[in-house]
Amino acid sequence: MDLLRFITAGSVDDGKSTLIGRLLYDSKNILIDQLEALEKSTKNRADGSVDLALLTDGLRAEREQGITIDVAYRYFTTPKRKFIIADAPGHVQYTRNMITGASNANLIIILIDARQGVVEQTRRHSIIASLLKIKHVVVAVNKMDLVEYSQDVYNNILIEYNEVAKQLGLNDVTYIPISALNGDNIVDKSETITWYEGKPLLEFLETVEIDHDINLTDPRFQVQLVIRPQTEDLHDYRGYAGTVTSGTYKVGDKVTVLPAGIETTISTLEAAGKSVDEVFAPQSVTIQLADDIDISRGDSIVKSDNLPQVSNELDVILCWMDDKALIPGNKYYLQHGSRLVRSVVKQVEYKLDVNSLQQQPVEGNVKLNEVVKAVIKTASPLVFDSYDKLSENGSAVLIDETSNSTVAAVLIK
Amino acid sequence: MSQYHLDYLQQLEAESIHIFREVAAQFEKPALLFSGGKDSIVMVHLAKKAFAPGKIPFPLVHVDTGHNFPEALEFRDWLANEVGATLVVRKVEDTIKQRSLTEPKGKFPSRNWLQTYTLLDTIEEFAFDACIGGARRDEEKARAKERIFSVRDEFGQWNPKLQRPELWNIYNGRVHKGENVRVFPISNWTELDIWNYIRKEKIDLPSIYFAHDREVIVHDGQLVAMSEFVQPSADDTIITKRVRYRTVGDMTCTAAVESSATNLDEVIEEIIATRISERGETRIDDKVTEAAMEDRKKNGYF
Incomplete structure (x- = not known):
């Protein structure tokens, strides 16, 4: 039995929590006492059914303040695979949360509301998926029940998203029409969506080929x-x-x-x-x-016959993750696996608009959730590969020397 | 399937060993918090592999509530000796006396909450900068959101809103003086993964994990072992049942489950068939409020 780590991208409105709840519930990974707790907190639903979204409900601190605290991890197992879901909610801090959750994921599920089609948020999630080189993308077209399970609606979304995928170089994309609320094509094949010939979501997650996700050629x-x-x-x-x-x-x-x-x-x-x-x-x-x-x-x-790069000057993409802004010229620790070196962010060349992929000029400091192209100089040389070629050896973090916080994700160009 | 394939247990094992090695390399005085339960036994096994052929480069620390199962204590001493590790035991009993803490009362007077005082005192006494714990994210929803390297302030408090992003397999263990890090190497394991690993690696466990006859009383549908620490009411009946433990904590707050499983295969079969979660079935302390664990973590608990 092997292990698949995936991330779900989407907001509460897209039905993300319902989808995760449904996966856990229908695959019998929810236990009686958890279900009881769920029923207790389900707010008088008219039809008496349980609110599956509450299964992914978080801490009291979050409920009280109506906020979500970054990534939660959830686990479920079927006879075929063990799954780890990185559940990264929140609209505001989405970039930071999603990059954190996506950094260890083999696969991303991008949820699209069938009534809305491809929206700005879909594009943003897809850009991050391509930036982090997530190997497999599943586009789950959700709420099919609200568009009368229309094949035309689904096909139009498929055509629309294909353009996005092509532009971003996402080449392993699988489309599945679902209704998380009613359980269509989640665990069992939908009896209503008869025109869909592919696998339901869980079966796809159980069988998607992940043996080649790990690079075995560059030691x-x-x-x-x-x-x-x-x-x-x-x-x-x-x-x-x-x-x-x-x-x-x-x-x-x-x-x-x-x-x-x-x-x-x-x-x-x-x-x-x-x-x-x-x-x-x-x-x-x-x-x-x-x-x-x-x-x-x-x-x-x-x-000796397959050498990485060795340099103390790096072209990087920085995803800024701290409330305290990046001030170009500041010194940070750079941690690349087990190698910790002092570094300085020399220049910030441009900002990447995560909604359009356009390069924009940077005015002033780099703020939380911004993605920029920069040059970093390190005090001693780093041994690395470009993230695009070998992501395993092309990723690092920046650490604030005074607060000790992890402040940025670094993708080496 | 390629010859270069790790199954899920081998992947989890590799990840945990990586974390143990990061702790040993990044911190000056780490400690492994050892309870005598199956999760900490698995951790000792993983630590042994991580540093082989050397010895485990940090002590095993046990915060002894005085309410432990004798079988678990015996096993603790045996294991520490077996792997050649230093064992540090600090007693809640002593903290209660030194700090004149109030003993909990009631039918099941749990010292679970008082452990935090002893733990924080022990951290201070030895100047531990990292404490390795066996918490798993599948246990409980506060744990599902905690980092593998979880920074605590000098009061041991967890601040869920100020957690560091944790990316790829890069762990940032830098802390200020007085702060420490709680490290959870088996965060990504589930209860069943632990059992399957114990079976695969033939890891020894204390006998109470297997079916045995025991005197119990029934409380809220849970079976609580009779011991000198439990104060039964007049209407309680003491009965003998064939039971095993799914988790091992204090005798006052851990419930047994009815079982006839005498070996690992049977235990795993029973766990797969159970429809109740581990903490839900066996922990008397988590049910008090819905946010019980979250509150305790914020106060310095594991």
Whole structure:
């Protein structure tokens, strides 16, 4: 059984909470006491049915203030797969929340209200999906019951969204007509939408091919920590512990330690405490090398015939996530996996309109939820790939040196 | 299917090991909060793998309420010895005396809430800058929204509105002096994932997780074990039932479930068939108010 992480994009108005509630409810992942709690809080519905949207209702702090606090994670399992949903609500802070939730997602469900068609918000969600290179997109055309399950309405939305997808380079898009409220095409195939020949949503989520989502061709590995037991029988043991970011490694591989640029070979490999001949992404492993080299946390071990970039000047897309604005020229810590370096945001070139993809001039400082193109200089070199080529090794965050907050998502160009 | 394939348990395991290693690398004095329950037993197992062939580079800390199941305590001591870890035990009993706290009263006088005082004192005593806990996001809705690296102020308080964005597998553990981080390496595991992993890895558990005969009283439909800490009323009848525990907390606030499951296969079968959630079935303390967990977290609880 494998694991699929997905994010749902849409607002309460699109029926997002109802959709998640329906997925959990119809796949029998809601338990009796949770259902009782739900019935207790369902406000006197005329027909006596439960409000599935309340299943995703959050904290008291949120209810009291009518706000939503970024991303909530939900879990469900079917006999075929385990699913982790990143549920990122909220209109106001949407960019920040959605990027956070999307950073670990294989798949995004974009909800479109059948009565509205493609709206500004749909475009925004799709732009973020393309920016973060989410591998699979599902366009769920919801509220089909409110357009009399019309195939024409559905087809028009499909044509309209196809244009958006083409413009953004989203090439794995699947369309499904649904009614989250009535359960059409969620778990079971709709009996009403007879003209739709595809799979219902859950079946699609259970079967979508995700084996190729992980890059297995470009080996990247960063040292998290050095294991030195220094006991009698393990006197000379020096293991470099870390996660294989991408690709595969074999015992005997010729490798280069970066940024130092020293070559050596892999002498042993361990995965989850067991000795093995080969390791692959995303395993947590320990590597021993043939030569005694000075290696510490944040260094990269890569294959000598497949080198990433090494530079202390980076072209980046920054998604600003803090209330405190970015002031060009300010210094921040940049954390790229386990490598932490001091950095300065040298210049901000333009702002990306997340509704239209247009480049706009930046006036003054960069504010919360703004996406900009910038140049960052780091105090010591970074070992990276471009996010577009190898997202696993092209992402980082900026940390405010004084507040210690994570203030930006960094996509290296 | 390619030979380079990790199933869901292997993926969860890899993610948790990654988190453990981040904690060891980023903090000066981390500690693993150990309760003796299955989740913390799985955490010790994962930590062992993360640092092999070295030893776990931080102590196991147990906040002992004095209301624990003796089987869980015995197991705790055995496991710490088995993995060669340092075990630190601090007792709520002592905190009550030192700080002249008021003992809870009633039929089930739970010290669950008082644990927070002992925990915060222990953090201060050892200057722990990171405490690793076994909370899972599937347990409860306040937990569903908490980060894997959760920053707490010097009172241990969680502020849900001031959480750091947590992106990709990058964990920012930078804190100011006096603050600390609660780290939850098994955030993305569900109850069933834990059980399946225990079975796959053949991890030992305390005996109370399997069916045994026990004297209980029935309270609100829940089976509460008789012990010196529970004060039954005159109309309570003490009966002997065949039970097991789904979670192990204090004897005063953990309920047993009727069961005949004597091995892992049978336990997992029963859990799959159950239609009640783990906390709902076995935790007497969560039902008090709908926001019980949220309130406790804001006050420094795990």
